[in-house]
Every structure is written in C-alpha cells, then in structure tokens.
Amino acid sequence: MIPSDGTDQLIEPFDEAELAEIVRDAADNGRPLEIAGGGTRSFGRPVDALATVSTSGISGIVAYSPNEMVAAVRAGTPVSELQAALDDANQRFVFEPIDHRSLLGTEGEPTVGGMVAVNASGPRRFVAGACRDSLLGVRFVNGKGEIVKNGGRVMKNVTGLDLVKPMAGSFGTLGVLTEVTLKVQPKPETEATLIVRGLLDADAVAVLAHAMATPNDVTGAAHLPELVAGKVLDGALGSEQATLMRLEGFESSVNERAEKLKALFGKLGEIDQIDAPQSRRLWAQIRDVAPFADHPDRPVWRLSMRPSDAHEAVMALRMKAGASAFYDWQGGLAWVRMEGGNTMSGLVRKTVEANGGGHATLIRATESERRFAVPFQPQEKPLAILEYRIRKAFDPQGILNPGRMVA
Amino acid sequence: MIVTAIQFLKPDPSILNRRDDILSSLRAVLPDEAVVSDPVELRAFETDGFTAYRRLPLAVVLPSTTQEVAAVMEALSRQKVPVVPRGAGTSLCGGAIPQEDAVIVSLTRMSRILELDYPNRLARVEAGVTNLSISEAVSADGFFYAPDPSSQLACTIGGNIAMNSGGAHCLKYGVTTNNLLGVTMVLYDGTIIRLGEGELDAAGLDLLGLICGSEGQLGLVTEAIVRLIAKPAGAQPVLFGFSSSEKAGDCVADIIGAGIIPVAIEFMDREAIAICEAFAKAGYPLDAEALLIVEVEGSDKEMADQLGRIVEIARRHDVQTIKESQSATEAALIWKGRKSAFGATGRVADYICMDGTVPLSQLAFVLKETGAIVKRYGLRAANVFHAGDGNMHPLILYDVNDPAEREKAEQAGNDILRLCVDAGGCLTGEHGVGIEKRDLMTHQYNETDLDQMIDVRAAFDPVWILNPSKVFPLEGRGESDGGRAVAGTSDATMEAAQ
Ligand SMILES: Cc1cc2nc3c(=O)[nH]c(=O)nc-3n(C[C@H](O)[C@H](O)[C@H](O)COP(=O)(O)OP(=O)(O)OC[C@H]3O[C@@H](n4cnc5c(N)ncnc54)[C@H](O)[C@@H]3O)c2cc1C
Numbered sequence: 001m002i003p004s005d006g007t008d009q010l011i012e013p014f015d016e017a018e019l020a021e022i023v024r025d026a027a028d029n030g031r032p033l034e035i036a037g038g039g040t041r042s043f044g045r046p047v048d049a050l051a052t053v054s055t056s057g058i059s060g061i062v063a064y065s066p067n068e069m070v071a072a073v074r075a076g077t078p079v080s081e082l083q084a085a086l087d088d089a090n091q092r093f094v095f096e097p098i099d100h101r102s103l104l105g106t107e108g109e110p111t112v113g114g115m116v117a118v119n120a121s122g123p124r125r126f127v128a129g130a131c132r133d134s135l136l137g138v139r140f141v142n143g144k145g146e147i148v149k150n151g152g153r154v155m156k157n158v159t160g161l162d163l164v165k166p167m168a169g170s171f172g173t174l175g176v177l178t179e180v181t182l183k184v185q186p187k188p189e190t191e192a193t194l195i196v197r198g199l200l201d202a203d204a205v206a207v208l209a210h211a212m213a214t215p216n217d218v219t220g221a222a223h224l225p226e227l228v229a230g231k232v233l234d235g236a237l238g239s240e241q242a243t244l245m246r247l248e249g250f251e252s253s254v255n256e257r258a259e260k261l262k263a264l265f266g267k268l269g270e271i272d273q274i275d276a277p278q279s280r281r282l283w284a285q286i287r288d289v290a291p292f293a294d295h296p297d298r299p300v301w302r303l304s305m306r307p308s309d310a311h312e313a314v315m316a317l318r319m320k321a322g323a324s325a326f327y328d329w330q331g332g333l334a335w336v337r338m339e340g341g342n343t344m345s346g347l348v349r350k351t352v353e354a355n356g357g358g359h360a361t362l363i364r365a366t367e368s369e370r371r372f373a374v375p376f377q378p379q380e381k382p383l384a385i386l387e388y389r390i391r392k393a394f395d396p397q398g399i400l401n402p403g404r405m406v407a
Numbered sequence: 408m409i410v411t412a413i414q415f416l417k418p419d420p421s422i423l424n425r426r427d428d429i430l431s432s433l434r435a436v437l438p439d440e441a442v443v444s445d446p447v448e449l450r451a452f453e454t455d456g457f458t459a460y461r462r463l464p465l466a467v468v469l470p471s472t473t474q475e476v477a478a479v480m481e482a483l484s485r486q487k488v489p490v491v492p493r494g495a496g497t498s499l500c501g502g503a504i505p506q507e508d509a510v511i512v513s514l515t516r517m518s519r520i521l522e523l524d525y526p527n528r529l530a531r532v533e534a535g536v537t538n539l540s541i542s543e544a545v546s547a548d549g550f551f552y553a554p555d556p557s558s559q560l561a562c563t564i565g566g567n568i569a570m571n572s573g574g575a576h577c578l579k580y581g582v583t584t585n586n587l588l589g590v591t592m593v594l595y596d597g598t599i600i601r602l603g604e605g606e607l608d609a610a611g612l613d614l615l616g617l618i619c620g621s622e623g624q625l626g627l628v629t630e631a632i633v634r635l636i637a638k639p640a641g642a643q644p645v646l647f648g649f650s651s652s653e654k655a656g657d658c659v660a661d662i663i664g665a666g667i668i669p670v671a672i673e674f675m676d677r678e679a680i681a682i683c684e685a686f687a688k689a690g691y692p693l694d695a696e697a698l699l700i701v702e703v704e705g706s707d708k709e710m711a712d713q714l715g716r717i718v719e720i721a722r723r724h725d726v727q728t729i730k731e732s733q734s735a736t737e738a739a740l741i742w743k744g745r746k747s748a749f750g751a752t753g754r755v756a757d758y759i760c761m762d763g764t765v766p767l768s769q770l771a772f773v774l775k776e777t778g779a780i781v782k783r784y785g786l787r788a789a790n791v792f793h794a795g796d797g798n799m800h801p802l803i804l805y806d807v808n809d810p811a812e813r814e815k816a817e818q819a820g821n822d823i824l825r826l827c828v829d830a831g832g833c834l835t836g837e838h839g840v841g842i843e844k845r846d847l848m849t850h851q852y853n854e855t856d857l858d859q860m861i862d863v864r865a866a867f868d869p870v871w872i873l874n875p876s877k878v879f880p881l882e883g884r885g886e887s888d889g890g891r892a893v894a895g896t897s898d899a900t901m902e903a904a905q
Contacts, residue, residue: 067664068767090666125607132613133585148859149852154764155796156582156836158571158620159844159851160878161860165584165616174612186666209526213549215640215705253709304606306527332527332607359610377610382598387612389866394859405611 008050014057016139016147016178022053023176023399024145032402035172037076037114040099040106043363044171044375044404055113058178063153066091069184070136070153075113075177082112091184094134096122096283102293103300104364113177119169122287123220123246126329132168134183140167140175143395153181166390172401174394188248193220193279194261195272196243201225201311204243205331207265209307211245212330214264216257220246221330222286228326231291233282246283291326292337292364299343299365300335305358307331313355321347345373376405413460413842414896416876418507422488426465429488433468433510436478441516443467452493452511456558457501457843459759459813464491464505471516473591473599473629480627481597483510489872490595492623494535494566497558499760500841502570502622506876512627514565520544521630528635529588529605534565534628538572541633550635553580556837557746565628571620573837575745576702578795579670580636582837584619589632592618592625595868605632617863622839623874625867639704642670644741645714647721648695648728652676652790655697656771658724659794662701663767667716672795673700673745676774679752679789679802686751689744692728699794700745748791749802756804758789761820763827764798764836773830777801780822784815798836799827825850840878848880861887 013019026033032049037056059076066089073082079097086092097120099110114120116138121130137151151157151164167174196207204223211218222244224232230239245261247254262271274282285291292300303310307330314334317323322339338344343365352360359377362370379387387406391398422429433442443449444466454461465488470476483490489509496503505511517533523545524530530541530552538559541552555574556562562572568590573582580586589603602618603609618625649655659672675683675691675698684691691698699721703713718729732738744751752758765773774790781788781803792800801823805816824834824844828851834844848857861879865871871888881892 065768067660069663070766119608119613129581129585130608132616133581142859146855146859149856150859152831152833152851154766154798154832154836156573156577156764156793156798157833158837158839159833159835160840160848160857161863162571162584162616162620163860163863165619166613168616169608169613185668186664188666206526209528212528213525213637215637217705250709250712252712253705256706256708304608304610306524306529306605308524308526329607357604358606379611380600382594383600383602383611383614386594386600386867387614390612390614390617390863393862393866 008052010052010054012054012057016058016141019053019058019176019178020141020145020147023141023143026051026399027143027145027397030397030399032399035176035401037111037117038078038108040101040104040108040110041114041118042104042106044370045407046367046371047401047404049402053176055111055176055178061085062179070181071184072153072179072181073112074179075111077112078109079112079115080109086184090187092187094124094128094183094185095131096124096287097131098122099288103289105296112180116168116177116180117170117172123222123283123328126221126332127219132165135164135168135180136183137181138164138167138177139179140177142175143397143400148175151181155183171404173391173405174400176400189250190254190276191246191248191279192254192258192276193274193282194245194258195237195274196265196268197240197272198269199223199241199243201314201327204241205307205311205327207243207268208245208330211261216261217247217249218245219248220244220283223327223331224291225326228291228324232285233278244282246279286328289335292324292335295337296364298341299338299369300363301338301348302361302363303334303336303352303358305332305334305352306356309356309358310334313351316351316355317348343369343373349377374407413846414881415462415506415842416881416891417895417897419894422465422508425486429486429510430466432482432486433466433479436482437468437470437475441469441471443469452496452505452513455496455498455501455503457499457504457841459807460501460504460842462505462507464509464511465507467511467513469513469516473593476512476593476627476629477597477599479512480593480595484596484870484872487870487872489875491874492565492569492627494563495537495561497562497566498570498841499762499838500835500843502839502841502877504842514563514627514629517629524605525550525635527605529632530635531630531632532564533630535563538562538564538567545635546638549638551638552633553577553586553636554583557749564631564633568619568628568631569621569623570837570839573793573798575671575673575793578672578793579668584616586634587615587619587631588634590615590618590628591630593627593629595626595870595873603632620839622841622878624864624878625873640706641710642702642704642738643710643714644700644702644732644738645717646691646728646730646741647699647701647726648692649697649699650695650725650727652697652774653771654724655699656774656794658699658721658726659770660767661720661724662717663795665716665720667713669701669703669713669717669795671700671702674698674790674792674794675745675748676790678787679748679791682751682755682789683744683748686754687740687744687747689740690730691744695727700741745791752789752802752804757807758802758804759816759820760838761799761801761803761823762835762838763824763832764796765827765830765832767797769830769832770794770797773799773826776826777823780826781819784819786816786819796836797832821847842877845878846880848878849883854883857883
C-alpha cells in the first residue's frame with residue numbers, strides 16, 4: 001500500500017527513452033512501479049508500489065491524417081486534445097470511449113494511454129468494436145525496460161503475433177504504452193434515437209434483439225428500466241422504462257430507417273424520436289454511466305454476458321441484494337449498482353455463472369473493497385496459469401502495476 | 408542450390424527413428440482409421456496453397472472431438488514431436504506445410520455447427536467447419552458471417568482464426584479478429600482452455616486477440632464462437648474503369664475521405680482485368696488501366712444515394728467507364744470476375760501472390776514501383792486487391808518448371824514486400840507469414856520486437872512443438888526454440904525435386 005507519509009515518489013519522464021531507463025532501473029532493483037496516465041480510471045485492485053510513473057510528459061499527436069483516418073498519438077496526450085483534433089476534421093473515435101470521471105468521482109485529464117490500457121469503449125462497441133478493434137499499432141516499454149513496437153499504421157496487418165490487442169485492456173501490467181495508432185472515422189451527418197416506452201427488461205431485450213436482426217444498422221441499443229430513465233437528460237424522459245435505439249448516417253437514410261423501425265414496433269405503442277443534439281447527449285450519458293453517478297458510496301458492477309442472459313442475472317440480483325441496473329449493447333452490458341452498499345462479490349459472480357456465464361468487474365468501490373473483493377473475474381486454473389506465464393513474458397519480475405489485475 | 412530457397416528445420420533423427428512408437432501412441436488414443444501413416448495417403452498433406460514447397464509429414468491424425476485433440480497433444484508433447492495444425496490447407500504462405508518429423512493434426516472432421524443463437528447473433532462451431540457453410544446455415548434466417556476470404560468455399564474457421572483472414576467485405580465489417588467472440592483451444596500439453604461464453608469481451612487479458620493470427624503456434628483451436636450479422640436490405644456493386652492506376656488510387660482515397668464507407672472497394676490493373684474477363688466474361692472494360700469494384704449496401708434509396716456520391720467522386724477523377732449492375736445476375740457476374748481472380752490467373756501462368764499492406768496515400772506509388780520491380784526481373788504481375796484498406800495482392804507470374812524464373816519471382820516478391828514496409832506498411836495483411844515471409848520479418852521488426860513475440864509464443868508452447876518452422880526467422884532464435892534452429896536446416900526445394 002502506498003504510504004501516506006510522503007515517501008511515495010512521482011516520476012515524470014519526458015520521453016520514451018527516459019521512461020525505458022526508469023523501468024530498467026526499477027527492474028534491476030526489483031522495485032514495483034505504479035503506472036499513471038491521467039489517474040481518472042481508478043478501478044481494479046490498488047497497486048502496491050512506492051513509486052508512480054506518470055506518462056503525462058510523453059505527450060502530443062505524432063501524426064494524424066484525416067484522409068487515411070489514422071492517428072498516431074503519444075500515450076500521455078489528453079484524450080480531449082485528440083478529440084479536438086478529430087472534431088476539427090469532422091471525425092471521431094469509432095469506439096466511443098467511456099469517460100470514467102463522473103462515475104468514479106475522479107478528477108484530472110484522461111490520457112490516450114489510459115483509455116487504451118483499460119480498453120475504454122462505449123455504446124457503439126457492440127457493432128463497431130471496442131478500443132482494441134480500432135488499435136492498429138503500439139509502442140511500449142516492457143517490464144525489462146525494453147522499447148517494443150507491434151502492429152503499425154495500416155488497417156490490415158497479420159505480420160507476426162498480434163501484441164496490439166492484449167496491450168488494450170491490460171491495465172499497464174504488460175508494458176507502459178508510449179505511443180498508440182488508432183483508426184478513426186468520419187462523423188455521420190446526423191443521428192436520431194427512437195424510444196419505446198414501458199417495457200420490462202426481458203421484453204426490452206427481445207425488442208432490441210429483433211431490431212438487430214433487421215438491416216437497419218442500429219448503432220446504439222440500450223434499455224433504461226423504471227426510475228433509471230429519469231436519470232438522463234435532466235429527467236426529460238420521465239421515469240417510465242425507456243428502450244433506446246440509435247440510428248446514425250446521412251439524414252435521408254436515418255429517416256428511412258427510423259420509419260421502418262417505427263412500423264416494425266408500432267404495436268408496442270407510441271414511439272418517440274429525439275433528434276441529434278439530444279441524442280448525442282443521451283448516449284454520452286449512457287456511455288459514462290451517468291444514471292449511477294450519484295450515491296458514490298454504493299458499489300457499481302459491470303456485467304458482460306450474452307444479451308439475452310444478462311437481464312436474468314440482474315433480476316436475481318435485484319431480488320437477493322437490492323440492485324439497480326441498466327443495459328447497453330443490446331442488453332449484453334449491464335451496469336449494476338448495489339443499493340445496499342455492499343459489493344456482494346460472491347453473489348454477483350455466482351449469479352453470472354448461473355445465468356449463462358460471462359464476467360463481472362467491480363468498477364466502483366472503496367479502495368479496501370477493491371483490494372479484497374477481487375475486482376476482475378477470477379479465472380479457472382489452466383487459464384490463470386497461462387495468463388501468469390504471458391505476464392512473465394512481458395514483465396518477468398512483475399514490477400508493472402503489480403496486483404492491479406490479479407493479486 | 409537455389410539461393411532463395413526457403414529453409415526448413417532439419418528433421419530430428421531421434422524422432423524419425425521413433426516413428427513406430429509415436430504411431431502406436433497415437434493409435435492408443437484415436438480410432439485406427441483416424442491415424443494416417445501410409446506414404447501415398449500422406450501425399451495429400453505434403454503442401455498447402457503455397458505449392459512450390461512440399462514435405463511429407465510423419466503422420467496425419469484426424470480427431471473428431473476436442474478430447475481427442477487433447478489426448479493427441481498430450482501424447483505428442485510428452486514425446487516432443489512437432490505438430491502442424493491443419494484446416495483445409497489453403498494457406499498461401501506455407502503455414503500448413505508439414506515437416507518430416509511432424510504430425511499433422513487435421514481438424515476437418517470437426518465440422519459441426521454446434522449452436523445458432525440468433526437473439527444474441529452468434530454461432531458456436533467446430534474449427535473444421537468451412538467459412539462459407541456458416542453463412543449458408545444462417546442465410547435463410549437473414550444473417551451472415553462477415554469475413555469472406557475468396558477461398559471461403561474450402562477454408563476452415565480454424566484456419567481463418569490462425570491467419571486472422573480477411574476478405575473483400577472486411578472494409579466495413581472487419582477481419583476475423585473483429586468477429587470472434589470465443590474459442591476452445593487445446594494447448595501444447597493437452598490442456599483445454601475456453602475463452603469467452605458469447606459475451607462481447609472475454610474476461611482477463613485479451614487472449615482472443617493474441618490467438619487470432621498466431622498461425623497455429625499457440626495451440627489448436629477446436630471450437631469457435633463467431634458473430635453473426637443481419638444481412639443488408641440489398642447490395643449493389645458498381646464497376647469503374649480508369650485510364651491510370653493513380654486516378655483509381657486517388658478516387659479510393661477520396662471516397663473513404665468523404666465519410667462514405669462502402670462494404671468493399673476492390674482494385675484490378677490491366678493485366679488482371681484481361682485475365683479475369685477472359686475467364687468470367689463479366690463485361691470488364693478491356694481498355695481500362697485500372698478498375699474498381701465498389702459495393703454499397705442498404706435499401707434501394709440508400710444505395711442510390713451513396714452511389715450518387717461515389718459516382719460524383721469518380722467523375723472528379725476522370726472515370727472512363729461506369730457500369731452499375733441492374734440485376735442480381737449482373738451483380739454476381741461482377742463479383743465472379745473478382746472472386747475467381749486467383750484461379751483465373753492460375754490458368755494462364757504459375758504465380759506467387761503477395762499480400763503487403765500500405766497506407767492509402769501510398770497505393771499509387773507502390774503500384775508503380777511494383778511494376779518497375781517485376782520488370783527489372785523480366786517478369787509480369789497482375790494486381791488485384793482490397794484497395795479500401797490498402798491490402799495489395801500483386802500476383803507475380805512465372806513458370807514453375809523454370810527454376811531460374813522461379814528464383815526471380817521469389818526475389819521480386821521479396822523486393823515488393825520490402826517496398827511495402829518501407830512505404831509505412833507491413834509484410835502481410837491477411838495471408839500470414841508462414842515460411843514464405845519468415846525471413847523478411849527482420850525488415851519490419853527489430854530484434855527486441857521479435858524477442859517479445861517469441862517470449863509470448865514460448866509462454867504458450869515452452870517446448871516449441873507447434874508449427875516450429877514458421878513465422879520467426881530461424882536465424883536469431885538462438886536457444887529460444889529449444890535449439891531446433893541451431894540443430895540445422897534443410898533445403899526444401901531439393902526435397903521437392905526428388
Ligand atoms: C484461391 C485462394 C484465395 C484466397 N483468398 C484469401 C482471401 O481473400 N483472404 C484471406 O485472408 N486469405 C485468403 N486465402 C488464404 C487462405 O485461404 C486463408 O489463410 C485461410 O484462412 C486458411 O484456412 P485453411 O482452413 O485452409 O487453413 P490451413 O491452410 O490448413 O492452415 C493455415 C494455418 O492455420 C493453422 N491452423 C489451421 N487450423 C487450425 C486450428 N484449428 N487451430 C490452430 N491452427 C490452425 C495451420 O497450422 C496454418 O498455419 C486464399 C487462399 C487461396 C488458395
């Protein structure tokens with residue numbers, strides 16, 4: 001645990017070479033390092049390290065060519081800086097990265113490296129892929145202090161082992177990212193969201209599955225149960241259940257598809273449509289888990305399951321523990337807040353297992369809960385052994401963010 | 408000896424001497440008919456789509472279940488016998504070519520579709536199922552499996568995963584790795600692991616991402632969970648003829664830059680147009696220097712809208728010919744020419760197919776240089792490739808019975824791949840490294856980069872029995888492959904000539 005008496009040391013290398021030297025030195029001395037980007041994504045287990053290495057000095061957009069829709073960016077670059085450059089060229093991230101600040105009550109600037117390290121993805125993930133799917137290339141410093149590159153800047157690349165994908169979502173435990181290359185995309189001309197009201201979870205998920213089985217290119221599919229619906233757009237939706245379908249593209253195409261979906265689901269009652277500015281705000285709030293930003297003392301879980309299974313697990317949790325939930329990704333991503341204040345990790349994991357499997361991650365909890373509740377899904381033994389060996393291949397001494405993912 | 412000849416690891420005599428013991432250990436865990444050891448029958452497995460090289464394996468096994476695969480791996484790893492996993496054997500980089508001291512584990516008997524889950528839009532299949540048969544199984548219900556390699560009639564999903572295969576429609580839907588939700592995999596020692604239950608992101612480190620494209624070196628995939636996608640309302644290809652490759656290349660860049668993402672943008676040069684037209688009679692313009700097939704999807708109105716925008720861009724680049732398909736038959740014909748490009752080329756000459764990928768801005772330059780390179784070697788090339796993502800496929804034409812010409816073709820190919828890397832691209836976009844590009848890996852990656860991959864590989868297979876001749880240059884492995892490369896290599900072409 002980081003002592004609070006001031007012996008915690010903050011190191012801020014200004015480039016990749018200096019970072020490599022610092023890691024090499026730490027490896028030589030068997031000294032663990034905590035890796036920090038903007039420090040806004042404080043989930044996972046707390047790291048036991050006396051020194052923190054910040055990537056904030058390794059910053060800046062290296063190359064961004066809108067024509068090729070590829071951006072190479074140093075890891076410490078604020079996400080907002082890249083976002084602004086994308087806005088200027090009327091482009092965007094494909095994967096709609098979640099900003100964890102409001103949910104976790106953290107402050108500071110999220111960095112591109114941190115975004116990649118946690119594989120931060122949002123509502124569009126279920127059709128357009130996660131951060132890892134947009135990640136074309138990486139440079140990182142491994143646990144031996146070596147500078148490694150993998151992948152590149154082209155859309156298709158199968159040259160050797162793909163180390164790019166495992167770097168995404170490895171929470172700084174395999175290497176310290178120094179530069180990433182991301183595929184980006186043009187912004188659509190417009191968007192709109194259709195809202196079906198009054199459906200129970202199971203029916204809502206069935207409606208979303210039906211929509212996804214049609215060729216209408218729905219790029220957001222979420223369900224806000226009763227009361228949760230009142231927590232978005234300043235309450236403009238009212239508290240009645242809201243099942244949401246987002247359409248993006250050229251205006252004529254969005255309108256045409258909206259009409260088709262309305263015809264398809266017309267028998268379920270009046271279907272509301274909200275236009276682009278509101279729709280954008282709404283999906284940003286769903287992406288950032290805004291409905292659960294309040295009551296910061298109550299733990300929040302993220303369940304990732306087959307879409308038709310997750311609501312069964314949620315139902316069981318509601319009955320046994322007192323939980324609120326809402327769904328994204330057609331129902332496959334359930335955000336669950338434990339209203340009783342306890343993490344109930346045993347119950348949560350058992351419930352996921354009993355309802356078709358998948359995994360549960362404890363996203364919001366106190367530091368001591370995150371230490372003892374095992375935030376990431378524990379793995380079966382053969383897989384755990386394999387992962388251990390893979391970690392050793394990157395970081396033989398286990399000095400990078402030790403304990404963050406597995407104790 | 409031919410200088411370009413690709414080396415294989417020298418067969419381990421102690422393994423060859425133990426052949427009978429090894430065979431009986433395999434028969435102990437498999438039905439007799441699932442163990443092939445007759446040299447005549449083994450011939451069918453001596454090469455893959457990279458036919459210039461061939462080797463007879465020690466034996467071939469045809470397991471029917473994950474448990475049988477596990478038992479085989481347990482037996483073979485105990486005896487330290489190399490293993491070459493194999494699907495349909497359509498690899499274009501020699502990924503599935505065996506070696507004399509290796510046992511081929513063929514997954515083709517494991518070809519069942521185990522689960523179709525439409526509400527969750529996924530299919531769970533065995534690894535030996537062919538790519539096309541997944542789409543066929545779900546087509547009537549309005550779905551398809553998106554990655555569509557031209558070899559989709561034959562190639563297996565296990566091979567697709569091992570190569571991270573792509574296809575014409577990957578521009579919009581991504582390649583294999585973007586469409587994979589889970590696998591069951593047998594590790595080198597027979598351990599069975601399962602990743603993913605059908606949720607969008609499997610727990611823990613992204614091992615699925617690591618396994619995809621690992622060319623049979625991390626384990627044997629026996630089952631996969633893949634994503635299904637609802638079929639579009641309609642699809643329409645349009646054909647554009649240009650007076651130069653530069654104009655076609657610039658047109659591609661502008662289409663993408665305008666925010667229109669067609670499902671496919673395919674490119675052919677004059678040579679390829681002539682070859683494909685002669686074969687498919689698709690009505691390709693023979694006077695064009697370059698041809699683009701652009702496919703859009705959606706309702707009639709949406710397609711008309713998108714095509715309007717695309718035609719406008721093409722006009723800005725002096726398009727000479729525009730041919731919109733008016734019917735499903737015409738659309739099929741336009742695609743037939745493209746999809747049969749490799750086969751049609753094979754009818755006029757032997758060829759090797761390159762697979763480098765370059766940034767879109769470099770397309771026209773690399774095409775021109777490619778032309779100059781093959782000319783320098785006194786050869787011809789036909790270019791037909793996925794232009795939307797910069798994945799080039801120059802087919803270098805040569806005569807396989809002329810050793811000198813074959814050597815030139817291989818050298819020209821190597822020069823082209825170096826060119827792709829130097830232009831900011833990579834050696835291979837979808838076909839894999841195999842043996843073909845193994846020795847060029849050092850051009851793209853330095854020693855540290857390669858060592859990091861090798862260390863990860865060793866985490867899965869510490870004894871290096873899985874497809875050991877492939878991907879990583881034999882030189883520079885040191886002892887990291889258990890001393891296999893140090894023990895020596897042998898020349899494959901001389902074997903082939905025997
Ligand atoms: C005419 C033609 C057209 C082609 N077009 C395309 C194209 O458009 N796009 C494209 O990407 N490729 C294309 N290819 C290349 C080839 O079809 C792909 O690489 C395909 O994925 C190979 O599948 P397969 O079942 O034939 O695998 P194989 O050739 O049998 O094996 C390929 C590799 O995968 C490994 N492997 C096979 N099965 C498994 C398993 N179950 N577990 C672990 N490892 C395994 C093998 O060891 C080998 O390294 C084409 C090939 C031909 C001949």
